[in-house]
Amino acid sequence: MMKNIAIVGAGLSGASAARVLRDEGYDGRLWILGEETHRPYDRPSLSKSVLSGADEMPPELAEPTWYDDNQVELVSGTKVSAFDLRGRKLELASGWSIDVDGVLLATGARARRLDVPGSQLDGVHYLRTMDDSLAMRTSLKPGMSVVIVGGGLIGCEVASTARKLGAEVTILETADELLLRVMGPMVGAGCRGLLEAMGVRVLLGAKAASFLGTSRVEAVMTQANERVSADLVLVSIGAEPDVTLAAAAGLACERGIVVDGAGLTSVSGVFAAGDAAAWPLRGGGRRSFETYLNAQAQSATAARAMLGCVAREPQVPLSWTEIAGRRMQMIGDLAGPGTVVVRGDPSAGSHTVFRIDGDRVAAAVSVDAARDFVAARRLVEMAAMVSADALRDVNTDLRGLTRATRGA
Amino acid sequence: MAFVRVCSEDEVAPGEALRTESAAGPVALFNVDGEFFAIEDTCSHGQWSLSDGYLTGDQIECTLHMAKFCVRTGKACSLPATKAVKVFPVQRQGCDVLIDFEDGHFAA
Numbered sequence: 001m002m003k004n005i006a007i008v009g010a011g012l013s014g015a016s017a018a019r020v021l022r023d024e025g026y027d028g029r030l031w032i033l034g035e036e037t038h039r040p041y042d043r044p045s046l047s048k049s050v051l052s053g054a055d056e057m058p059p060e061l062a063e064p065t066w067y068d069d070n071q072v073e074l075v076s077g078t079k080v081s082a083f084d085l086r087g088r089k090l091e092l093a094s095g096w097s098i099d100v101d102g103v104l105l106a107t108g109a110r111a112r113r114l115d116v117p118g119s120q121l122d123g124v125h126y127l128r129t130m131d132d133s134l135a136m137r138t139s140l141k142p143g144m145s146v147v148i149v150g151g152g153l154i155g156c157e158v159a160s161t162a163r164k165l166g167a168e169v170t171i172l173e174t175a176d177e178l179l180l181r182v183m184g185p186m187v188g189a190g191c192r193g194l195l196e197a198m199g200v201r202v203l204l205g206a207k208a209a210s211f212l213g214t215s216r217v218e219a220v221m222t223q224a225n226e227r228v229s230a231d232l233v234l235v236s237i238g239a240e241p242d243v244t245l246a247a248a249a250g251l252a253c254e255r256g257i258v259v260d261g262a263g264l265t266s267v268s269g270v271f272a273a274g275d276a277a278a279w280p281l282r283g284g285g286r287r288s289f290e291t292y293l294n295a296q297a298q299s300a301t302a303a304r305a306m307l308g309c310v311a312r313e314p315q316v317p318l319s320w321t322e323i324a325g326r327r328m329q330m331i332g333d334l335a336g337p338g339t340v341v342v343r344g345d346p347s348a349g350s351h352t353v354f355r356i357d358g359d360r361v362a363a364a365v366s367v368d369a370a371r372d373f374v375a376a377r378r379l380v381e382m383a384a385m386v387s388a389d390a391l392r393d394v395n396t397d398l399r400g401l402t403r404a405t406r407g408a
Numbered sequence: 409m410a411f412v413r414v415c416s417e418d419e420v421a422p423g424e425a426l427r428t429e430s431a432a433g434p435v436a437l438f439n440v441d442g443e444f445f446a447i448e449d450t451c452s453h454g455q456w457s458l459s460d461g462y463l464t465g466d467q468i469e470c471t472l473h474m475a476k477f478c479v480r481t482g483k484a485c486s487l488p489a490t491k492a493v494k495v496f497p498v499q500r501q502g503c504d505v506l507i508d509f510e511d512g513h514f515a516a
Contacts, residue, residue, distance in 0.1 A: 015486055042488055043480045044473075058455070061487060143436055293474055320473060327472065370471035 002102040002269070002306060006090055007210060008080050009106035010034025011300040012043065012292060013274025015061040017104050018197035020303035022070045030072050031098060032089070037077040038130055038142040039064060040192050044292060045182045046133035047157040048322060053137060053167060058130055060168065085267055102269050102306050105257055106244055106299065108276035109239035111288060112191055118211030122230040124233045127154055134230075139232050142166030142264045147220045147230040150237035152176035156323045157236055170228050171195070172206040172220065182319070187353055190346055194324035203379045208235075241276045255277055255347060256288040261312030264300025271306055273298035280314040283362075291319040311331045316380060330361025333380030341388045344369065359385050378402040411506035412501050417444070418503070425468070427459035430509040434459075435496055437507065438479045440466045444500070445479040446507045448493040450490040452477075452484065458493070 005021065007014045010032050018032055034040065040061040049055040067074045090098045111126040125136050146162045148155045151173030162167045167275040171178065180186040192202050202221070204345060211233060212219040220228045241256040252258040252266040256278030263271040275296035278286045284386040294315050303312045320329045333357050344351030352372045360383045366373035375398030390396045420426045420439045427449050428435050434449035436459035449459050455510040467485055469476045475489035483496040494512040498505065
């Protein structure tokens with residue numbers, strides 16, 4: 001039985017795991033060690049309501065009194081500089097050390113850096129933390145030119161927010177469509193249409209070659225030698241699991257800390273969850289999921305496993321976003337083998353796109369169709385056998401299907 | 409005490425929900441295996457209707473960001489929600505289901 005558990009990382013994973021540990025009756029010492037100076041907060045709003053100023057601050061992940069009430073020792077603004085696996089000791093940059101018998105590494109992911117001439121100029125931003133969001137919010141002004149390098153989820157979310165604030169927004173995306181990895185070409189094209197209708201300029205197949213300016217960024221040069229004026233640049237070209245501590249300690253890492261379906265790393269007593277972890281996928285392989293809901297589920301699974309309740313749970317990516325005022329939810333990878341089936345009329349707004357692989361529902365993306373998504377999600381989770389015609393027919397009761405259908 | 413008839417019990421099947429407007433705002437009525445519970449319909453996190461959600465046992469999962477609430481107590485059971493929603497007293501009279509919309513409160 002563990003008596004001294006430290007959670008390294010105070011994001012969603014760390015905070016969720018602490019909550020589950022206490023809810024499940026763990027009564028030993030419990031630390032959350034966070035590098036940021038803030039109490040754990042919710043990140044999805046950083047690209048939306050916090051950036052726009054609609055919310056002053058992101059919501060906190062627990063009431064401020066929760067930590068004391070539950071004997072959780074939250075240590076903020078602290079970097080863990082080393083993890084001695086053999087001695088079961090965490091060394092903090094402040095000079096402290098903590099003796100532990102269980103560790104959950106929830107160190108998250110960092111924004112992938114773009115290393116081109118001029119990338120150190122003022123006005124070039126990244127977005128992962130509250131401080132990043134507040135710094136961008138201070139600079140964002142109506143009428144200014146904003147260039148977003150990378151048309152993935154964060155890029156498209158920020159484009160929506162900045163455009164609504166009255167900025168002139170250009171997205172540079174190297175691929176031939178926005179949001180390809182997460183949404184597939186069809187929904188990606190739909191989002192591009194919505195963003196363009198808002199007045200966002202989208203350049204596909206466009207790579208940032210350099211940033212121009214003397215001290216502050218003034219423009220972005222593309223590889224095709226197009227000069228795009230920029231008062232502010234956001235680089236949103238993906239994230240990389242933060243494995244610095246884990247790799248230095250000697251844990252197996254492979255684009256994330258390698259864990260099994262219960263979150264256990266290559267060393268007993270040491271677990272990882274959330275964006276830092278390369279977690280098994282239900283369909284095989286493993287990766288960092290970079291989603292809110294998977295981070296939450298992984299942390300709960302890992303926390304229970306730390307208490308001896310081990311259930312291996314490979315996962316299916318599950319996520320949501322808000323782009324150009326549309327609420328979208330997705331499960332599984334829409335880009336993959338099989339057939340794409342559309343339910344509803346994309347041009348009318350509300351619709352759901354499914355991918356069927358063989359005869360099983362493998363992935364779904366809903367646009368302004370939260371009610372359908374509840375069922376779509378279950379169908380994907382069950383890998384249900386449903387015909388393309390049934391999915392396509394808007395008269396099919398999807399909820400009924402989830403009750404009637406049994407997956408493999 | 410002002411219980412108001414909302415529906416008859418066979419209008420809300422087990423596992424299903426009914427959204428109803430009231431002076432206290434929208435209220436969601438849930439049928440958990442024949443037992444009825446009423447809570448505020450608006451998710452305390454994302455301003456979304458809980459009655460659209462997915463009921464598993466006595467937990468309702470919001471369709472928007474998948475926060476979960478206990479329909480018996482209104483308590484938040486899963487992030488991103490951290491704040492409870494109010495519960496409303498429910499009564500059965502014969503086949504009718506009644507809610508006291510004036511007594512919405514946070515469970516102890």
